[in-house]
Amino acid sequence: MTSSSFLADNWYWIVAAVGSGGMLAWQQIQGAAASGLSPSAAVLMVNKEKAQIIDVCEPTEFAAGHAVGAKNVPLGQIASGKGLPSNKKTPLVVMCATGVRANKAVAELKKLGHENVQPLAGGLRAWREANLPVEKA
Template sequence: MTFFLDNWYLFVMAIASGGMLLVPMFKGGMPGGLAPAGAVQLVNREKGVLIDVCSADEYAAGHAVGARNAPLADLEARLPAMVKNKALPVVLLCASGARANRAAAVARKLGYSNVQVLAGGLNAWRAANLPVEKS
């Protein structure tokens, strides 16, 4: 017990650092997701495809430049027509990342082996000052 009392500050630091590891999850990013810079690298270097799973209205209001729209409800029917090569990297995004995580499960079920989710979605894309266009 005296060890805890004598070294209380070490325990406070350990708890604080553990809490800091959880902050990105509470800010809207999903653990294990792809950062916006990583998504840009996949698109530029490995011919990755950006798929926005938002509704058509949300997509028209603003989307990442180069992203194609396949709403989550229609993803199973539209993804095979958009990305014929199932080995290409597919980066899924939505407004915050929640729908994209569900879409990743659908894409994997369809046989896409290299599926990534943009952590934080379009919000993170905008925060990284990456281009957004309206249609």
């Protein structure tokens, strides 16, 4: 039996192995991107702890749609502290379109001394999928 006939005779096992490995890798990637608050946990944080929603999208994205009551502070402006609550104990829920920029912003906000900062897992997409209110500027 040659190696080429082995591959030809067992191609379906090779495809299954590659496919299952790809699915496992995809789940790991999704799990890493999905860290943070669920939309329902974010709503509880806003309602019970008076958290402020900070949307770190660019102004054009923010104008196209954002969580009701969110304040727009683009990711590039986070380091300046402009537009952020002066009380660094104010709880913050940070969101963007998908959650990637929010995670970066959370790290930056913690460096600035904000104590209770959480990213919204899945961003505005997850917020909309949870049928939570969205407004346009």
